[in-house]
Amino acid sequence: MFIKQVHAKAVEYQILRKACDYITPYPYLRCVSGDKVMSVVSPIHGRSFVIANINNRYVVSKGNGLSYSQYNFLNTHEFGDDTWGLLLEQDAIRDFEVGREVNGLGIKTNKMEYVLKLSQQIQLWNGHIISPVLLQYDVECPYRISDAPFMTRKQIMDEVKKWGAMAIGKDYCSNYLVAADILVSNLRVLHDNEVLHNAIHAQNYTWALELLDFELSCSPSYPYSQEDDRRHVKSLFARELIQTYEVINYIAGVLQEPVDYQKIDDIYAKYGFDFCSFNIRKDNWH
Numbered sequence: 695m696f697i698k699q700v701h702a703k704a705v706e707y708q709i710l711r712k713a714c715d716y717i718t719p720y721p722y723l724r725c726v727s728g729d730k731v732m733s734v735v736s737p738i739h740g741r742s743f744v745i746a747n748i749n750n751r752y753v754v755s756k757g758n759g760l761s762y763s764q765y766n767f768l769n770t771h772e773f774g775d776d777t778w779g780l781l782l783e784q785d786a787i788r789d790f791e792v793g794r795e796v797n798g799l800g801i802k803t804n805k806m807e808y809v810l811k812l813s814q815q816i817q818l819w820n821g822h823i824i825s826p827v828l829l830q831y832d833v834e835c836p837y838r839i840s841d842a843p844f845m846t847r848k849q850i851m852d853e854v855k856k857w858g859a860m861a862i863g864k865d866y867c868s869n870y871l872v873a874a875d876i877l878v879s880n881l882r883v884l885h886d887n888e889v890l891h892n893a894i895h896a897q898n899y900t901w902a903l904e905l906l907d908f909e910l911s912c913s914p915s916y917p918y919s920q921e922d923d924r925r926h927v928k929s930l931f932a933r934e935l936i937q938t939y940e941v942i943n944y945i946a947g948v949l950q951e952p953v954d955y956q957k958i959d960d961i962y963a964k965y966g967f968d969f970c971s972f973n974i975r976k977d978n979w980h
Contacts, residue, residue, distance in 0.1 A: 696733040696734055696735050696736075697734055697735070697736060697844060698733075698734045699731050699732065699733050699734065700724055700731070700732050700734060701726055701727055701730065701732075701979060702722040702723055702728045702730040702758060703728030703729065704720075704721055704722060704728075705723050705813055705814050705826075706812070706813040707719065707721035707810045707811060707812050707813065708810070708811045708813075709808060709809070709810060709811075710786070710787060710809040710810065710827070711787060711790045711791070711806075711808065711809035712868060713805070713807050717808070719808050719810055720745045720755055720828075721760055721812055721819065722755060723766075723795070723812060723814055723826060724758050724759030724760070730746055732755070732758060733745075733763045734762075735836050735837060736837070736838075736841040737762050738838075738840060738841065739761055739838075740760060740779070741756055741759065741761065742754055742756040742757075742758075743755055743758055743781050744836050748812065749834065751805075751832040751834060751835040752834075753807070753832050754833060754834060754836065755828050755829070756786075756829040756830075757781030758779075758826070758828060759780075760779035762875050763779075766779055767775065767779040767780055767816065769818055769819050771820075774820065774824055775820070777818065780816075780824070780826055781826070781909075782939045783809075783811065784829045785909040786809045786828070786829045786909070787809055788916060789806075789829050789907065789908045789909040789911075790806045790809050792889070792912070792913055793906075793908040795832070795889070795916065796884070796889060796905065799883050799884075799889070801880050801883055801884070802860070802876075802880075802903060802905065802923075803905045804832065804833045804904055805831055805832050805833070805907075806828045806829075806831050807831050808828070808829075808830040809828070809829055809830075810827065810830065811826075812825055812828065813825065814826055831961075833902070833904055833906075834900070834904060835874060835901045835902035835904065837849070837897040838896065838897050838898070838900055838901075838906075839852070839897070839901060839941060839944060839948075840896040840897040840944075841901075842948040845901075849901075850949075853901035854869050854901070854949065856902065857873065857876070857903065858872070862954065868946075868951045868954075869945075870942060870946035870949055871954075871961070873903060873942060874945075874958055876903050877899070877903070877941060878938060878961050878964075878967065879965060881938050881967070882965040882967070885934075888913060889911065889912070890912050890913075890930055891905070891908065891910075891934060892910040892912060893907055893911075894934050894938055895937055895940065895941060896944045896945075912927060932972070935962065935969070935972075939958065942958060
């Protein structure tokens, strides 16, 4: 089902966040000589792996090392401690907390399980010593929308057939319009609750239309820490209309369904979003 498996080792850990007591934690770190196995879903899942399948839900761990290199971690000296293959502690905690908040608003998301801090220590190029932090969650579908090139047609359509349960009472003739209604409705809920996802694209929705990756997100209950960041939040909400539109177009392209832009705009209008307010009129062209 997945493109490959990599070896990992179990490491002693500290629990920083947990959703409940009865879920098994998987404190795995990529290691060629390890006795554990992690599955790689596609070449573009850089630092996340499928760890298990429990009750038809896939347990995913993020921050365990790189999935597409012979090296576990790479630091390109651009952003300090930010390292390819690792997940910084503050980012993992934000992802966990905002993700649970968004799920509580009724949006279909990944379900958070743990934030684990491993006892392993890694020295970076700048001399800083950090311990890897893992975000563990479960999903209905392990494949992101952007994984379509690495899926079979049957795998994609098996997921698309399930969308009908989320669109009861909505009469759409094309599957991409069902997805559009769900994604734009999500956006309405997010913005009404002043939640900025800040990374809406085809890699952050699964084919079960689960919204993922909240490490760059903010909300009134979990705001950005820097004053400059907080000031700029309002100007970032509008771009999520365009980013969601791009995801809808990508879905239509994968499904080979002709796009009717008027129908998409009508869905946006139904949820109170007006693209006319952003349109640059032709009489302003020079």
